[in-house]
Amino acid sequence: MAAAATAHTRPAAPVRAAVIGTGAIVTGSHLPALRDHADRVDLVAAVDVDADRLDAFRATAAEGGPAGAGFSVTGYSDVAAMLEKERPDLVLIGTPPSLHRHQTVAALRAGAWVLCEKPLCLTLAEYDEIAAAEQAAEQDAEQEAEKETGGPYASVVFQHRYGSGAVHARELLTEGALGHPLVAHCQTTWHRDAAYYSVPWRGRWESEGGGPSMGHGIHQMDLLLHLLGDWTEIRGMAGRLVHEVESEDVSTALVRFANGAMATVVNSVLSPDEVSRIRIDCADATIELTHLYGHRNDDWVYTPAPHLRDDTARQQRWRTPAADLPSSHAAQLSGLLDALRDGVRPPGSGPDARRTLEFIAALYKAAFTGRPVHAGEIVPGDPYYDAMHGNHPEWAPKKES
Numbered sequence: 001m002a003a004a005a006t007a008h009t010r011p012a013a014p015v016r017a018a019v020i021g022t023g024a025i026v027t028g029s030h031l032p033a034l035r036d037h038a039d040r041v042d043l044v045a046a047v048d049v050d051a052d053r054l055d056a057f058r059a060t061a062a063e064g065g066p067a068g069a070g071f072s073v074t075g076y077s078d079v080a081a082m083l084e085k086e087r088p089d090l091v092l093i094g095t096p097p098s099l100h101r102h103q104t105v106a107a108l109r110a111g112a113w114v115l116c117e118k119p120l121c122l123t124l125a126e127y128d129e130i131a132a133a134e135q136a137a138e139q140d141a142e143q144e145a146e147k148e149t150g151g152p153y154a155s156v157v158f159q160h161r162y163g164s165g166a167v168h169a170r171e172l173l174t175e176g177a178l179g180h181p182l183v184a185h186c187q188t189t190w191h192r193d194a195a196y197y198s199v200p201w202r203g204r205w206e207s208e209g210g211g212p213s214m215g216h217g218i219h220q221m222d223l224l225l226h227l228l229g230d231w232t233e234i235r236g237m238a239g240r241l242v243h244e245v246e247s248e249d250v251s252t253a254l255v256r257f258a259n260g261a262m263a264t265v266v267n268s269v270l271s272p273d274e275v276s277r278i279r280i281d282c283a284d285a286t287i288e289l290t291h292l293y294g295h296r297n298d299d300w301v302y303t304p305a306p307h308l309r310d311d312t313a314r315q316q317r318w319r320t321p322a323a324d325l326p327s328s329h330a331a332q333l334s335g336l337l338d339a340l341r342d343g344v345r346p347p348g349s350g351p352d353a354r355r356t357l358e359f360i361a362a363l364y365k366a367a368f369t370g371r372p373v374h375a376g377e378i379v380p381g382d383p384y385y386d387a388m389h390g391n392h393p394e395w396a397p398k399k400e401s
Contacts, residue, residue, distance in 0.1 A: 013040055014040055015340060016086070017042065018044060019031075019043065020093045020103050022094075023048075026094035031057075036333075045076060046074075047079050058073045089112060092114075094117045097121075100116050100119065104121070112152055113336070113346075115332070119209055122205075123386055124385045153345050156349070159219075161222065161327075163296070163328065164322070165327070170226060177284075178280075178302075179282040179283025179284030180260075180282060181259055184278070185278070186220050186263060186264070187220065188212065188267050190268065191274055197243055202245075203245030203247055205389050205397055206397065211247035219276070220276050221356065224278055227278070230355065231355075231359055232256050232257060233255070234362045236365075242270050250266075251267045251367060253363050277291075285302050287301070296324055332347075368389070368390055
């Protein structure tokens with residue numbers, strides 16, 4: 001039986017953090033984010049099964065960066081041992097996707113908040129297991145500490161929601177400043193070669209959960225849902241056009257939203273001219289974001305409808321966020337640390353994050369079955385609840401005879 005969560009009240013600064021996995025995403029993105037917030041968080045531990053990689057990460061962490069924030073990091077080869085010894089307030093996970101669910105649940109049960117790389121897990125069934133672990137850990141912590149604040153909670157890295165451009169765009173859309181949303185386009189057209197898929201866990205349902213819909217386009221699709229809200233219906237197509245993988249290398253979808261807007265979605269790893277793009281045509285303006293792996297204010301363009309082209313005051317409101325904060329892991333970490341301090345559910349967690357995973361499951365179901373899928377229909381008992389391939393004979397992994 002799993003141990004009950006250790007009671008965590010609001011931690012005094014700095015928050016004690018640990019990382020699980022010390023590869024490129026943790027070293028290149030999470031470590032700089034932690035350094036940016038070194039006044040609020042202290043990295044105390046790291047876990048990796050590769051001793052050489054772990055040692056290299058610890059040395060890099062100790063060196064500090066431009067801001068001079070160096071961390072004294074204790075190394076571990078085992079997650080359970082680290083959680084038992086260190087009892088961190090926050091765990092950041094950057095391991096291959098198949099490990100996310102188990103490591104997230106373990107951290108929650110130890111009383112730690114979690115920030116996990118996408119995807120948080122591989123199926124809706126796994127997501128609901130994480131949600132149950134969240135609830136149990138929160139109840140245990142409340143009983144032991146009689147605390148009034150919530151948590152621990154598990155968040156998924158969706159850094160494209162963050163940054164001043166995305167925050168500003170969502171505010172404008174939410175308050176109706178651009179008119180009613182009508183038509184949208186979401187595009188993640190990237191390029192990955194055969195060498196990319198030579199990594200054993202890539203391109204396999206069991207270890208990655210899917211193809212570009214799950215591992216690449218998930219960021220832009222999440223941002224689209226963040227901007228437009230709940231979706232109601234999706235129709236899709238998927239194909240293996242180039243790569244010899246289990247999952248798809250391209251997918252497309254038609255989507256209807258609860259607000260009536262309609263959208264097209266394209267995810268590809270076959271595109272020499274790489275771009276990430278979101279476009280939303282509203283009654284009064286078109287909003288367009290064009291970038292690759294991250295955005296600033298200048299990447300967002302607002303084009304007024306003909307009847308508003310002389311309304312300079314309104315256009316100025318659209319185009320002038322108060323600051324120019326790039327989308328980044330650091331921007332998301334800032335919001336998570338605020339939520340941890342206040343004991344409230346952070347953005348990118350709970351039902352909000354589950355909606356994005358459900359959207360991807362529905363895209364696969366629509367593509368593989370050839371029929372429309374509606375929000376809320378993939379429930380326990382549906383084959384796409386337990387596996388993104390839905391055990392479809394043309395897409396499920398071939399069983400060895």
